[in-house]
Amino acid sequence: MTTLILHEYAASGNCWKIRATAALAGRAIERREYDIVKGKTRTPQFLATVNPNGRIPVLQVGDRFLPESNAACVYLADGTALVPAEAFDRADMLRWMFWEQYNHEPNVATLRFWTGWVGLDNLSAAQAAQLDGKRAAGDAALALMDEHLVARDWFVGDGVTLADIALYPYTARAGEGGFDLDRYPAVQAWLRRVASLPGVPNF
Amino acid sequence: MTTLILHEYAASGNCWKIRATAALAGRAIERREYDIVKGKTRTPQFLATVNPNGRIPVLQVGDRFLPESNAACVYLADGTALVPAEAFDRADMLRWMFWEQYNHEPNVATLRFWTGWVGLDNLSAAQAAQLDGKRAAGDAALALMDEHLVARDWFVGDGVTLADIALYPYTARAGEGGFDLDRYPAVQAWLRRVASLPGVPNF
Numbered sequence: 001m002t003t004l005i006l007h008e009y010a011a012s013g014n015c016w017k018i019r020a021t022a023a024l025a026g027r028a029i030e031r032r033e034y035d036i037v038k039g040k041t042r043t044p045q046f047l048a049t050v051n052p053n054g055r056i057p058v059l060q061v062g063d064r065f066l067p068e069s070n071a072a073c074v075y076l077a078d079g080t081a082l083v084p085a086e087a088f089d090r091a092d093m094l095r096w097m098f099w100e101q102y103n104h105e106p107n108v109a110t111l112r113f114w115t116g117w118v119g120l121d122n123l124s125a126a127q128a129a130q131l132d133g134k135r136a137a138g139d140a141a142l143a144l145m146d147e148h149l150v151a152r153d154w155f156v157g158d159g160v161t162l163a164d165i166a167l168y169p170y171t172a173r174a175g176e177g178g179f180d181l182d183r184y185p186a187v188q189a190w191l192r193r194v195a196s197l198p199g200v201p202n203f
Numbered sequence: 204m205t206t207l208i209l210h211e212y213a214a215s216g217n218c219w220k221i222r223a224t225a226a227l228a229g230r231a232i233e234r235r236e237y238d239i240v241k242g243k244t245r246t247p248q249f250l251a252t253v254n255p256n257g258r259i260p261v262l263q264v265g266d267r268f269l270p271e272s273n274a275a276c277v278y279l280a281d282g283t284a285l286v287p288a289e290a291f292d293r294a295d296m297l298r299w300m301f302w303e304q305y306n307h308e309p310n311v312a313t314l315r316f317w318t319g320w321v322g323l324d325n326l327s328a329a330q331a332a333q334l335d336g337k338r339a340a341g342d343a344a345l346a347l348m349d350e351h352l353v354a355r356d357w358f359v360g361d362g363v364t365l366a367d368i369a370l371y372p373y374t375a376r377a378g379e380g381g382f383d384l385d386r387y388p389a390v391q392a393w394l395r396r397v398a399s400l401p402g403v404p405n406f
Contacts, residue, residue, distance in 0.1 A: 052347055053306065066294055068301040075294035091269055091278035094297075098271040102304045103256065129332035144255055 004029040004076075005060040007050050009036045013109055013169030014069035015057040016203045020165050021073040023199045025080045029059075037117060070097045073162050082162050093156045096163035104145075107138035109170040111177030135178070142174065142184050149186035153193060160197060168194045169203045207232040207279075208263040210253050212239045216312060216372030217272035218260040219406045223368050224276040226402045228283045232262075240320060273300045276365050285365050296359045299366035307348075310341035312373040314380030338381070345377065345387050352389035356396060363400060371397045372406045 004022070006029045008015035022029045034040040034056055042054045051058045051067045058065050059072035066072050074094075077083050084090045111134055114123060123131070145167065148155065155163035172191050175181055181188055194200065207225070209232045211218035225232045237243040237259055245257045254261045254270045261268050262275035269275050277297075280286050287293045314337055317326060326334070348370065351358065358366035375394050378384055384391055397403065 052350065053302065061291055064291055066291070066298055068298040068305075070301050071294045071298035074297055075290060078290050078294075087278060087281050088264055088267055088269070091274045091281075094277055095269055095271040095274035098273050098301070098304055099256065101301055102271075102309070106305075106309070126332045126336050129329045133329050147255060 002062040007058040016169040093163045097166045104141040107134045146184040146186045205265040210261040219372040296366045300369045307344040310337045349387040
């Protein structure tokens with residue numbers, strides 16, 4: 001079977017998604033760590049060979065490189081129960097994964113990064129101007145998730161799919177960005193369900 | 204066959220993606236127009252029945268609703284040549300679609316919207332503070348596309364896929380947000396290829 005190498009920064013939720021998917025899908029992956037704070041994903045070599053977008057995670061499949069966490073998860077989970085067999089449900093899974101990248105990650109994950117890595121006192125003026133907007137948009141995302149989960153255990157269908165995996169890590173750590181998960185009890189119950197899946201790594 | 208209804212705002216590039224995919228996949232869709240400027244996607248009825256996220260496009264499939272343009276495209280193109288049969292290529296298509304929503308649309312499309320709909324003189328302070336950053340990130344996205352397209356005709360493999368459809372509309376109209384497409388000749392040649400596909404609607 002082709003060697004799989006995850007180019008990652010382990011504290012990144014986007015990287016956790018790929019490790020969790022590999023674990024649930026029973027795929028072995030090697031790991032290579034890069035310190036994003038020290039610019040290790042912006043070196044000429046990284047840009048030329050791993051990802052011209054200068055970001056992790058990237059899943060290396062033999063001599064091919066696949067950036068974008070959610071695309072890598074789909075690759076690893078292809079043909080498993082993590083991807084629904086029914087066409088609408090499969091698209092609905094992708095719906096939540098695209099929503100995560102557009103509505104959730106840029107708000108919930110970015111505030112975690114700005115708080116814990118950059119430092120709120122060190123933000124640029126352009127970043128500081130976005131704090132209130134990202135706080136409101138992040139809470140709107142968490143509220144939408146909570147409403148969706150009130151009457152269901154998983155985002156799509158009757159079992160765990162990649163939608164749950166994609167939404168888990170930055171939601172689980174939302175408190176590090178100043179979000180109050182006590183306001184979202186259905187989300188908290190769902191977080192416990194995901195965390196208790198056999199084989200899922202900690203985050 | 205199940206009735207397909209596109210809930211849309213026709214000037215939105217995200218809505219064009221779905222119409223273009225339906226045309227190329229030979230699927231008939233009905234269209235319902237909403238004036239987003241007048242808040243027609245934020246009414247209680249829209250939020251309760253069409254999309255709790257208050258956004259278009261949404262593809263209605265019978266009595267089920269599928270938000271997120273790129274997810275709707277995957278649903279419509281399932282089983283056609285617009286989705287590569289080979290697993291890595293299929294994931295690589297999704298890679299570009301996730302990249303579009305994270306790195307391209309929030310910069311290139313947002314500047315078009317702020318310029319042509321909101322008006323640059325009417326931006327909030329938080330929006331105005333992001334202008335330079337979005338301009339730089341949008342140009343970086345266009346430059347990455349140009350570099351990718353120098354030696355190839357399509358984003359993935361040897362023919363048009365949903366990656367091309369997803370990246371087309373806001374790239375084609377990037378000039379409306381102040382981007383200079385003359386700097387990206389490979390992108391311009393690719394835009395002409397997409398626009399000349401039989402059946403693709405104008406944008």
